[in-house]
Amino acid sequence: MRAAGAAVLLCGGLVVLSPGTAWAIDGCQDEQNTAGSVDGRELAYESATSFGAQLDQARDAWNALGRIRVRRDDALTFADLKVSDVDRGSVTWSGLWSPSTGTDQIYLNKYYLRKYNENQRRGVISHELGHALRLGHVNDREALLHCSDARTAYTPQFHDKEMYRSIWEDKK
Amino acid sequence: MKLAINPKMTVGIGTTAVLMGAVAWFTLPYGTSYAHPTYAVSLSTAEQAAGWADDIFVATVKDQASVERTSDDLLWTTYDVDVKETLKGKVNSTVRVAQEGGDDPVARERVMVGDSPSLVPGKTYILATRVTSDGWHHAPSNFTPVELSAADAKSRMSEASGDPTLQDWKAALRHPAVQTNLQPSEAAAISDSSALYSKAQVD
Numbered sequence: 001m002r003a004a005g006a007a008v009l010l011c012g013g014l015v016v017l018s019p020g021t022a023w024a025i026d027g028c029q030d031e032q033n034t035a036g037s038v039d040g041r042e043l044a045y046e047s048a049t050s051f052g053a054q055l056d057q058a059r060d061a062w063n064a065l066g067r068i069r070v071r072r073d074d075a076l077t078f079a080d081l082k083v084s085d086v087d088r089g090s091v092t093w094s095g096l097w098s099p100s101t102g103t104d105q106i107y108l109n110k111y112y113l114r115k116y117n118e119n120q121r122r123g124v125i126s127h128e129l130g131h132a133l134r135l136g137h138v139n140d141r142e143a144l145l146h147c148s149d150a151r152t153a154y155t156p157q158f159h160d161k162e163m164y165r166s167i168w169e170d171k172k
Numbered sequence: 173m174k175l176a177i178n179p180k181m182t183v184g185i186g187t188t189a190v191l192m193g194a195v196a197w198f199t200l201p202y203g204t205s206y207a208h209p210t211y212a213v214s215l216s217t218a219e220q221a222a223g224w225a226d227d228i229f230v231a232t233v234k235d236q237a238s239v240e241r242t243s244d245d246l247l248w249t250t251y252d253v254d255v256k257e258t259l260k261g262k263v264n265s266t267v268r269v270a271q272e273g274g275d276d277p278v279a280r281e282r283v284m285v286g287d288s289p290s291l292v293p294g295k296t297y298i299l300a301t302r303v304t305s306d307g308w309h310h311a312p313s314n315f316t317p318v319e320l321s322a323a324d325a326k327s328r329m330s331e332a333s334g335d336p337t338l339q340d341w342k343a344a345l346r347h348p349a350v351q352t353n354l355q356p357s358e359a360a361a362i363s364d365s366s367a368l369y370s371k372a373q374v375d
Binding site: 034035084086087088089090091092093094095096097098099100101102105107109111112115124127128131136137147148149150 | 207245246280357
């Protein structure tokens with residue numbers, strides 16, 4: 001009886017899952033830390049985005065955690081990160097952090113962001129800055145580092161702060 | 173003692189050093205970097221893909237065509253694919269399909285975006301794409317191409333056998349999912365998308 005039940009469940013699962021079995025699972029997985037963009041104790045960024053106000057808010061939210069100083073670059077600084085805009089409806093992401101041998105990049109997709117409210121924009125930018133600070137994705141909708149814009153957080157939450165501290169706590 | 177500097181020799185040494193450096197750089201093995209997106213739209217089910225895509229089709233990959241950066245600095249790997257069957261949209265014949273990321277020969281970096289595996293020449297897939305003015309059909313980084321085995325591809329040719337994977341997709345096309353952040357594609361936003369499709373065709 002138990003075996004028959006298991007078989008029914010298994011078959012049911014196959015029926016439900018079959019169209020998507022070859023795909024990535026919906027929702028996020030807990031991932032390893034990223035390589036990040038931090039240089040020493042600082043993350044200097046060049047801003048070429050039209051979402052400057054939300055970038056400033058995102059920077060301030062991370063700076064409030066105190067371990068790494070996130071700041072805009074100046075004439076005497078080599079930027080670790082450049083933040084710029086793209087406008088693409090063929091990609092499904094609203095933001096992308098991309099490491100590089102040179103300056104790392106955050107691309108913000110205006111195609112989605114122009115329809116987002118201020119909080120959602122701030123959430124996307126804060127999320128990508130989180131990657132630049134070495135945080136990986138987490139499977140927690142209440143966390144900023146949730147992999148999709150279905151997240152309910154727009155600033156670092158408990159899970160994000162825990163990760164941040166575990167990465168940067170003992171770094172002198 | 174006064175050192176005599178021969179300008180021609182200096183230029184020769186400098187040029188040789190630069191050339192050697194360039195040769196050395198282009199023989200370095202590729203490093204791998206992982207880009208991290210935050211997704212506005214999910215493509216985890218056939219219904220979601222049906223709601224998002226301009227075209228859904230069965231295609232066999234012929235060759236990798238290029239690795240290139242678009243003017244917005246994003247990296248793409250493109251493939252020429254033979255369309256075998258169109259389930260949704262107007263795609264047909266041989267077209268160019270692009271995936272995000274790839275091997276950047278200048279930076280000597282393999283850029284991985286999302287979890288979607290790269291297309292493999294010779295294999296047959298179900299693809300969900302949007303056609304773009306870049307001259308290709310784009311399969312996004314959160315859509316995993318559905319590989320059809322050789323047996324699947326063969327049985328697909330027989331109407332009577334009714335390949336179950338294709339049947340699932342055809343059912344999904346009758347019930348496309350609507351998502352909050354879904355917006356019209358480039359093709360849907362213009363009155364005549366034929367120029368986009370022509371540009372993505374391979375001569």
